[in-house]
Amino acid sequence: MATTESYEYERKKGLWNAEEDTVLINYVKKHGKGKWNRIPKVTGLKRSGKSCRLRWMNYLTPEVKRGDFSEEEEDLVIRLHNLLGNRWSLIAxxxxxxxxxxxxxxxxxxxxKKLGVQKNKVCVIPKCMPIVETEGNCNSASKGTSGEGNKLVYESCWSDDLMDFSSMHEGFMADDFESTFSFANSVDLCTPYFGEAFHHCFFGL
DNA sequence: AACACTGACAACCGCCAGGAC
DNA sequence: AGTCCTGGCGGTTGTCAGTGT
Incomplete structure (x- = not known):
């Protein structure tokens, strides 16, 4: 028999059912988003606050679009991933x-799979600069290579326009501009980001 | 028909940052 | 200043439907 305390920590895992969804939707309608950890206590839902938040954010919120990615969205994902690496929240x-x-x-x-990107391997190969290859994501790219010397390589290759873009988007990009950029191991993918297409990708949004 | 395999997607886990106390 | 709580993030795992043998 479960004690009161053990019951309090009993948590259901796995897929959500319609009944749980309804409880969560009603809670958010009434109390708004946030304070997710209160939901199990208030509603009796046997889910963690984190699980409730995830369910709402990824599935139940009215803003979320269902269905396949369009060609435009796919193109955008590819471009943004080349610029930002695995920063999924920024891309989204x-x-x-x-x-x-x-x-x-x-x-x-x-x-x-489509692009043949190797896991945990980021290849930096814009046409205008020597190949710099590092292990890990884009965050580690700047740390994992040759420090100041590497920075010089980066800086010598950014066009003036690109640096302007950096200063204009300090809030959006990370504090360390160089480290936010990585490139898939395909020259074809890298090429468009240095020129009009690059600007279209961001300023045209 | 039954089983194995695969792909797609939902959900969980561990870690971290920021704010409140 | 230190601790705790909460929310957010990326990586990983679990689940299930579809497909192949």
Whole structure:
């Protein structure tokens, strides 16, 4: 027999059913988003606050778009991933109606295979600069290579326009501009980002 | 028809940052 | 200043439907 205390920590896992969804939707309608950890206590739902938040954000919220990614969305994901690496929330933030989880799944199941991107390997190969290859994601790219010398390589290759873009988007990009950029191991993918198409990708959104 | 395999997607886990106390 | 709580993130795992043998 479960004690009161053990009952309190009893948590259901796995897929959500319609009844649980209804409880969660009603709670958010009444109390709004946030304070997710209160939901199990208030509603009796046997889910963790984190699970409730995830369910709402990725599935139940009215803003989320269901169904396949369009060609435009796919193109955008590819471009943004080349610029931002595995920063799924940032990428999703630029694609209306798509969540970070959707983008991540779409990348892992469709695009990584389609593009032949190796896991945990980031290749930096814009045509205008020597190849710099590092292990890990884009965050580690700047740390994992040759420090100041590497930075010089980066800086010598950014066009003036690109640096302007950096200063204009300090809030959007990370504090360390260089480290936010990575490139898939395909020259064809890299090429468009240095020129009009690059600007279209961001400023045209 | 039954089983194995695969792909797609939903959900969980561990870690981290920021805010409240 | 230190601790706790909460929310957010990316990586990973679980589940299930579809397909092949």
């Amino acid at each position: 933030g630029r694609i209306p109606g798509r969540t970070d989880n959707q983008v991540k799944n779409f990348w892992n199941t469709h695009l990584s």
